[in-house]
Amino acid sequence: MKPVTGHLEIQRLADLSDDELVAAYAPRSGPWLRVNFVSTVDGAATGSDGLSKSINDDADGRVFDALRSRADCLVVAAGTLRDEGYDVPRLPLVVVTRSGDVPPKLRDAPPGRILMATVATADGLAEARHVLGEGNVMVLGEEEIDLAALKAQLADRGWDEQLCEGGPSLFADLLAAGVVDELCWTVVPRLLGGDGPRIATGADVDVALRPVLLLEQDGTLLGRWLVE
Known part of the structure; x- marks a missing residue:
């Protein structure tokens, strides 16, 4: 990994082996609740069909599999x-x-x-x-x-390693309850417009995040954000 600014690390996803990718998502303590989402650049959490699977890609799928391999x-x-x-x-x-x-x-x-x-x-x-x-x-x-x-x-x-895969209302409720430790967020290089859901909807929350990892592949950005 290459430290860039502060504790943020930036790396090409393709440069990591499967074992290195899994290790990059090691929790900081336990129990650890992480939430995984994908969205477009303009914030749509689903495609026009209302499903997240219509906007994810190979890079997102690789991290998705790595997170599941870690989870209990x-x-x-x-x-x-x-x-x-x-x-x-x-x-x-x-x-x-x-x-x-x-x-x-x-x-x-x-x-x-x-x-x-x-x-x-x-x-x-x-x-x-x-x-x-x-x-x-x-x-x-x-x-x-x-x-x-x-x-x-x-x-x-x-x-101890708990992985939440949504949806947006549950994510907002988890944030409001103060139990989320980490957001894993993939941003795919697409714009959809419309009024599709964001990754968190419902409960009003204002939660500070600290980025600690950013991976890139073919324009897709995959971030790891810790809840402050």
Whole structure:
């Protein structure tokens, strides 16, 4: 790595081996919650089809895979899971939902692979416990999910490297709860215009970030930002 200014390091992605790339994202402490997003230069977090997969590219995919290889678990909002068509990943996947609905593609996952963070008033709570197993359903509040408790409970399971892949509303809520340690943000060299979502929407937040790593490939910028 090449120190440029302060603690920011800039490097060509192609110059890093797979092992070096994974090492470049080592957490500073634990438990560690990082959030990974992609957007266009003008801030669109999805393409015109409403999906992030339509704006990502090979560089983003390589870092995406590196982050997943480090992670102990994934944390994803139920709406994002349904919209993006998630299959059952190799990692434990925590579905964040106030309704308690288990996305259809995840209902037949091996026992313990899918978990849920929800609330006591969730309409689907009883069914979620039946489908996923009572020990895999975390009730973390009456009507709102306690996201600090979620981070702590995942760490109690031994999952110190926690990777959130969205969506924008969950990201804003995590920021508001003060539990995000890092944003991994890919900016692809495209402009889309329109009124698509940003990477954080909903809750009002004002969070300072410190860039510590910037990778580049074919005009795509991949940054690592620590929450101050």
